[in-house]
Amino acid sequence: MSEATLHLGQTLRFDGDPFVDGLAAARHETRGALLVENGKIQAVGPAADLRAAYPWADQVDHGDGLLLAGFVDAHAHYPQTGIIASWGKRLIDWLNSYTFPEEMRFGDRAYADEVAGRYLDLLLANGTTSVCSYCTIHPSSVDAFFSAAAERNMRVLGGKTCMDRNAPEGLQDDAKSAYDDSRRLLEHWHGRGRASYVITPRFSPTSTPEQLEALGALWAEHPDCLMQTHLSEQLDEIEWVKGLYPQARDYLDTYESFGMLGEKGLYGHAIHLETREKAKLREVGASLIHCPTSNTFIGSGLFDMAGLKSAGQIVGLATDTGGGSSFSMLRSMAAAYEIGQLRGTPLHAAELLWLATAGSARALHLDNSIGNLGVGMEADFIVMNLASTPAIAQRSSRAKDIWETLFSTIMMGDDRAISETYVSGSRVAAKS
Structure with missing residues (x-):
């Protein structure tokens, strides 16, 4: 045979x-x-x-x-599987009311294993064959994610979320442990089977300058890895960042100043970008990840797909589980269309399908494989x-x-x- x-x-x-x-x-x-x-x-x-x-x-x-091709989800939080479609919060309240309490549970490896397996099976049922996910502060959450993916032979990307401020005590590390844990996990998982490790500071408000500097050093030591974080998701978040980093020129500069801006950087949301930020992101060839169901569900704003793509930006598409309200990339495509309509620039079906497959693969630097x-x-x-x-x-x-x-x-x-x-x-x- x-x-x-x-x-x-x-x-x-x-x-x-x-x-x-x-x-x-x-x-x-x-x-x-x-x-x-x-x-x-x-x-x-x-x-x-x-x-x-x-x-x-x-x-x-x-x-x-x-x-x-199977769908490629370029930005998700698998630990938020259980809290998807929770009612009525914007970003900062969402984190405090839903995300952080749920992520506290992932110190239990058995719980992490159960959720990781359930999450990946939900993706496969919805036609998603690859995902780039945030894990939690716990190294065991990373092990659970990559182990579950290996059992299913899936090509996945992910990393330990690093936070050393503005989060519950049980979800904080520090600059040294973030570096040490991330390096150890990277050395164990990156390139093992179909796994890719991604250096993962959650976003500037939950990292001190010292932590971003440490993770920037780790990225410089492992330039073949991707780095993922969040950027300019909501206007009140941007104001928060300005207060925490008063010397920064803009939100992007809080990453750029510490070596966290580069071609292999993935910047989730990127809705409210300033002119300098757009130019710099385009100059380095970074990837912007559009999370349309999340942007509408928690009221973040309308991503400028047409303007950013016409300017030559690299853009991927994502569900952003569980701020995003569906595990299905079909729903992400539909929401991207609707956001385009609201901006007067509706997307064609070919553009939507490309974003969910080849476009996201390109954003993840995997377009030669998936x-x-x-x-x-x-x-x-x-x-x-x-x-x-x-x-x-x-x-x-x-x-x-x-x-x-x-x-x-x-x-x-x-x-x-x-x-x-x-x-x-x-x-x-x-x-x-």
Whole structure:
């Protein structure tokens, strides 16, 4: 029996960025195929061509199902799984009322293991095959996250959240322990299997200058690692930062001054950016991570996707669980569309899907491995049902092209739209 499998169905992949190249960036085959062997994609193209070229391969026919890369969630907090969709708070109150009490529980490794496994299974059911997550202050929360991902063979990124002020005593470390714990975890997990360690100060208000300086030194020692944090999410947060860092030119400068600004930096939210901040982020090639359901749910503001992309910024898409109100990247895409509408710049279905796959992979510096259907890419892909509910089916039956069809699923779809999820070529989730 051959180890190679030929998956048949509709296929969608990207040869470029639709924000730059338009619809020419997308490649849709109404009857396409991809050949998977040893966890990698070996060929993609029209079904007739691949069936003729690889007659010895096992075949799995997904009918009218759409094969596309698994979703890539570029910013999340897996420890907030249990408090998702909690009512009525803005950022600072959210942290104190919901986030910090829940994160205190992750000193218990058994609890961390249970939540990490549940969280990753929820992602897979929703078609997300890779995620970049904050853990908690506890090193065991990092071990739990990466261990659960290894059991599922998922490509994930994450790191210990570092905080040494403006947090409950049980959730504070200090500059030295943040450096020491992060280095130890980095040396253990980074590059192990499909894991990548990410240096993770929560944000400037919960780190002293001494802690940011220590983590900046760690990043300089390990420049192949990513660094993730939050930036300019809410206006009252920005005022708080100004009071804590009176010498800083702006919010970004609180990172920049301590070596925490660079090409491999991931800056979540980035809604209320000043002119200098935009120029500096673009200059270094940093990644901005759009978290649309979170931005609306806790009232942060409207991300300027069109303006930032047209200026050449690198942007990824995320759920921001659990400030974000859904585990589904379909819902993140729908919210990104709605925010674009409110700004007068609605996004096309091709742009939305690119953001959730290849765009987020690019933001995470993993676009040579995940986020697209291409030869040599890791075989993390999904099969999407484009008529998963009666409401979607009746709308898609009127669609004039694949983009109208996809748009109805983006706007109305949920986990029922994900028929199957494959990780490294193996099916890990399927609807009965």
